[in-house]
Amino acid sequence: MSIHVMVMEDEPMMIDVLTAYLEKEGYEVSSSKNGKEGLDLFWEKQPDFLILDLMLPDLTGEEICTRIRQKSEVPILILSAKSTEEERIQGMMLGADDYVTKPFSPKEVIVRMEAILRRTGLLSKKSIQSFNKGILVIDNKKKQVTLHDEEITLTPIEFHTLIAMSKEPGRVFSRADLLEKIQEDRFYEGYERSVDVHVKNLRKKIEKDTRHPEFIVTVFGMGYKFGGKRDVSNSL
Structure with a gap:
């Protein structure tokens, strides 16, 4: 289960940056560079959240916002170079939930978005992540892990190691990287070599075949990924 965010923005570089940041945080992302295509995609995908640039090449963001609000209450965050108070008020009156002026930090966009998601109660969906067609499910809020629909008991260190790695699939973590991630949570102090022990124990619990691991993979000479x-999918 994940939150689906749609980005309507005519600058390809901005789409790439926002998509990278959002996917790193575990969101599903779709995007469009123009209004008509974006509207069609919006009704097809039914996203949980819309990030909308007002200055699109064919339809204006204001028109898109108006059309969407006729049928949907999806949260909308407007991006725009229009920065006067009157322009911001107009955007909010169209039904947007927040307004960010360009230039902006992608981190600010995500912070603003998650503030809206918390108010609407949607952020709780993000706490649950599933992998490999539901084989492995991690509920960060409940601190619960299930494998093939059976709950797996992990130690706090094992759980936080799994969380750290699963947030960035494919990234190679050195022992120092993992140790730093665990220590960020202020519940563990140890040495780099102790990471190997925790990874080994975690692997025993979540892998069908520890010699050919599916989730916790060794990258020889570098670490783990x-x-x-x-x-x-929005449903498990």
Whole structure:
């Protein structure tokens, strides 16, 4: 289960940047560079959240916002170079939930978006992530992990190691990287070599075959990576 965010923005570089940041945080992302195509995609995908640029090449963002609000209450965050108070007020009156002026930080966009998601109660969906067609499911809020629909008991260190790695599938983590991630949570102090022990124990619990791991993969001479593929469906 994940939150689906749609980005309507005419600048390809901005789409790439926002998509990278959003996917890193575990969101499913779709995008469009023009209004008509974007509207069609919006009704097809039914996203949970819309990031909308007002200055699109064919339809204006204002028109898109108006059309969407006629049929949907999806949260909308407007991006625009229009920065006067009157322009911001107009955007909010069209039904947007927040307004960010360009230039902006992608981190600010995500912070603003998640504030809206918390108010609407949608952010709780993000706490649950599933991988490999539901084989592995991690509920960060409940601190619960299930494998083939059976709950797996992990120690706090094992759980936080799994969380750290699963947030960035495919990234190679050195022992120092993982140790830093665990220590960021202020519940563990240890040495780099102790990471190997925790990874080994974690692997025993979530892998069908520890010699050919599916989720916790060794990258020889470098460290470990999470090999699971995140499910993008909104239902488990």
